[in-house]
Amino acid sequence: MSESVVELTNVRVQFDGGRVHAVDTVSLQVGRGEVVALVGESGCGKTTLIRSIIGLEPLAHGSISVLGESVGGRRGLRALRRRVQMIFQDPSGALNPRHSIYEAVAEGLRIHKVKGHEPTLVAEALSNAGLRPPHRYLRRFPHELSGGQRQRVLIAAAMALQPALLLADEPVASLDASIRGEILALMRSFVDLHGVSIIAVTHDLGLAWNIADRVAVMYLGRIVEVGPTEEVLRVPKHPYTQALLSVVPEVEGLPQQILTGETPDPSRIPSGCRFHPRCPLVASGEADRLGFGDRCRGVDLELEPEVGVHRVACHAVTFAAGATPTTNASGTATAG
């Protein structure tokens, strides 16, 4: 196992004086050169979680360290933000409309006092992000570029600082489907060539399949399933992950399981397993038939202890594992 670039331990983030539990006890490690997709519905806390990694949200509990250094007080925030860069969903909103593309990339270099010949660094960054030849873009303004090109500018600005970790919040959601693949390929190339790590927040499971080594599924502030992408997306264990996958048009052969109701409210987290009010196993009575329905309704649970790389927080899974003394063989499917 490679060293961790970022390590979150029992992180809790609360809003509104502790009434809203946006992130509720999350632990996650991301290794060097690893891409983790953080998936879930709006309001599940995925964006809050990555904001806490760059010190934008104070922690109510737990700790975060980046390259072994703790993220916390104001001290060292600038140094942290050079190592951790962020790209956002809407590239138009993230660029200053009155700054040229040159300025957009150079600003970060100046703030972080990066050594070297500035024009060369800017040109290199643009070129690496696929804006070639760079001199054609330097003097242009954001409104003269397409959405895909603007997102490339933001990626160039972020990567110019040679971060160890890139936090990407829905990096392609605002782009045309045809453009998404190119941007994702670009992000993946930075991982393969420069060893940057990425946490990509998304509701798009196709993105995870395209570029992520691991997937973490969040529900109401907590990770409910995490593991290698092939396992989580091919053999999902949590009923929530199964439902999410069943409504993706790109997955064939799964019977659609549309959860009713809106995305739940983090200020009113249900008792027991927080997913139980929407869980098909509970609604169908199957949980009761098999004898763990009361646990679903009454006992809160976290991810099962680390026995394998694929972990899940679900009473049905724990129950099945308890009923059969041997640990169930993981259904690893070999690609080929």
Place this chain on the structure above:
Amino acid sequence: MSVLELRDLHITYRTEGGDVPAVRGVNLTLERGDTVGLAGESGCGKSTIAAAVLRLLPKGTNVSGQVLLEGEDVYAMKPGRLRAVRWTSAAIVFQGALHSLNPVRRVGHQIAEAIRLHAPHGSAAHHTDARVGELLERVGLPAERAQHYPHQLSGGQRQRVLIALALACEPKLLIADEPTTALDVMVQAQVLALLEELQRDHGLSLLFITHDLSVLTHTCEKLAVMYAGRIVEQGPSQTVFNSPEHPYTRALAASFPTIGDPASRMNPRGLAGDPPDPSALPSGCPFHIRCDVATPECTTLDVALRDVVSPGAAPGRSAACVHVGVARV
């Protein structure tokens, strides 16, 4: 009689920078109960078509060709007739549910307004109220939601209100322009299921417009793919998506990864380059600049949509590419 027929539709926006041809010769027919998906990237003209059906384009926009709603030319209608046709013959659901609703009016009031203004025979207030409740229930919302303001509803609920609003006068044709784009996956699935149900139970014709080819394939029977103001491929949606003929459709379909498919694992695919600027289209086939099978003749020759005649091609397919149906690449 067809519910909607577009005949050689051309639409040109007049701007300060000159004329912008957004739609360049589109033919499309929807029969009763048809579900047709119109796909393409930003700027391909798909939303312009949506607006054109009900004459909602900006003043001064040049429209030629014909838009026939149940055989009647929309652009030959007198204002009174046009008002009667909007909402009763065809209605539109737009993308931004928040911006399409008046923030300072209760949603029930907004639905009632549509009924009062467009229903063929004005109806009494208590009838209207009952109808509003019925419409809300039909889209899966409790009737009490009529008393709510838009900000009190979630994104999915607002989209449902817009669908209820569109259904207010029992239109025969529903045009949905990116109705689920801003929604979460699960809520998107809910709204799509609702549209399918309404379409099935009420024999509604549906023209569904989005860039999301995978959603269209799931929801619509037929698919028309647009590029630079024209339909470049048309046919039954499953076959168009799974075995595209036009190189553009092929690239577009490939940008939707199949989860579980080893070929797309760690292999994001898309289409190089950007959608063309409608005011400065390339010569010949407008796609040739981004096309991976373009030959020199593509830079000068622009082929119209024609039936696919290659062996094994499913019936009802057509494509606008010089390489399709002649010599497969």
